[in-house]
Amino acid sequence: MALVQKEVRDNVGIITLDNPKKLNALSREMVDDIISAFDDFEAQRIPVIILKASEGMKVWSAGHDVKELPRKMRDPLSYYDSLERLLRTVEKYFGPVIAVVHGSVWGGACDLTMTCDMVVADDTASFAMTPVKMGVPYNLTGILHFMNRLPINIAKEMFFTASPLPAKKAAEIGIINHLVPEEDLLKVAMDIAKTVMSRSQLSVEVIKEQFRILSKAFPINPADFERVQGLRRKVYDSHDYEEAITAFLEKRPPCFNGK
Ligand code: YXS
Numbered sequence: 001m002a003l004v005q006k007e008v009r010d011n012v013g014i015i016t017l018d019n020p021k022k023l024n025a026l027s028r029e030m031v032d033d034i035i036s037a038f039d040d041f042e043a044q045r046i047p048v049i050i051l052k053a054s055e056g057m058k059v060w061s062a063g064h065d066v067k068e069l070p071r072k073m074r075d076p077l078s079y080y081d082s083l084e085r086l087l088r089t090v091e092k093y094f095g096p097v098i099a100v101v102h103g104s105v106w107g108g109a110c111d112l113t114m115t116c117d118m119v120v121a122d123d124t125a126s127f128a129m130t131p132v133k134m135g136v137p138y139n140l141t142g143i144l145h146f147m148n149r150l151p152i153n154i155a156k157e158m159f160f161t162a163s164p165l166p167a168k169k170a171a172e173i174g175i176i177n178h179l180v181p182e183e184d185l186l187k188v189a190m191d192i193a194k195t196v197m198s199r200s201q202l203s204v205e206v207i208k209e210q211f212r213i214l215s216k217a218f219p220i221n222p223a224d225f226e227r228v229q230g231l232r233r234k235v236y237d238s239h240d241y242e243e244a245i246t247a248f249l250e251k252r253p254p255c256f257n258g259k
Pocket of ligand 1: 021022023025059062063064065066067076106107108109129130131132133134136138
């Protein structure tokens with residue numbers, strides 16, 4: 001059974017995350033379903049996509065499926081990891097992708113909303129970036145998503161505390177484009193989509209691609225890249241990384257020892 005629902009309404013593609021029992025955790029299976037929906041819409045040249053969760057969920061998505069994170073000694077966010085494949089799919093889609101958020105957003109799902117082109121949310125939305133809770137050495141492309149979207153001090157507070165950012169604050173700092181009542185969420189996103197579709201699609205498409213290219217135009221020398229990869233390896237090879245995953249699965253707080 002598909003873990004996402006998809007429909008086309010007034011030529012807008014709507015993808016609904018629909019795995020409530022797993023709190024829409026971004027498992028490989030769910031990510032494959034989302035990517036296949038994107039591929040279908042691309043084949044139909046659907047110019048705008050809305051990415052939402054099924055109605056009434058208090059959690060939009062609980063982030064990367066912790067049960068699928070490697071337990072140790074392997075990069076949890078390598079290039080071909082399911083979350084990374086999903087983020088690139090959103091970035092490379094030829095038209096705008098609008099996240100419609102009701103409920104809390106966690107970890108990799110927070111990166112997913114940051115990778116969408118716009119966010120429409122209601123006051124139940126919150127955004128938490130959780131690598132430091134999970135002992136995960138996040139990755140350069142993910143951190144760049146936040147640096148491109150937020151003042152760096154806000155991005156650092158999100159990463160260093162893993163505390164959920166409430167909707168009002170998220171709107172003030174620009175994570176959310178429009179903070180609206182729950183009953184208006186889809187209508188506001190559809191209105192944005194219709195306005196975009198009334199403009200030159202050739203221009204929209206090339207401008208989106210320029211934003212993508214420029215947002216990644218970030219020089220880093222090979223030695224620094226390799227040093228960062230070495231530092232990240234020390235983290236995912238550590239006791240703390242393994243302890244965080246184990247503690248989560250055992251439903252207890254982790255006991256970090258910095259080793
Ligand atoms: O006990 P069962 O088997 O029913 O399962 C529980 C949870 O274990 C499960 N679940 C998850 N399973 C896999 N991956 C997840 N991310 C995940 N989150 C939850 O769903 C069942 C119901 O969860 P429960 O009982 O905790 O629900 P709740 O309503 O009390 O609390 C909802 C949350 C979202 C506040 C709570 O589930 C939670 O804090 N989940 C973890 C959120 C999080 O830290 N996600 C980050 C995942 S790691 C990630 O995204 C990146 C690698 S990183 O960290 O680097 O950003």
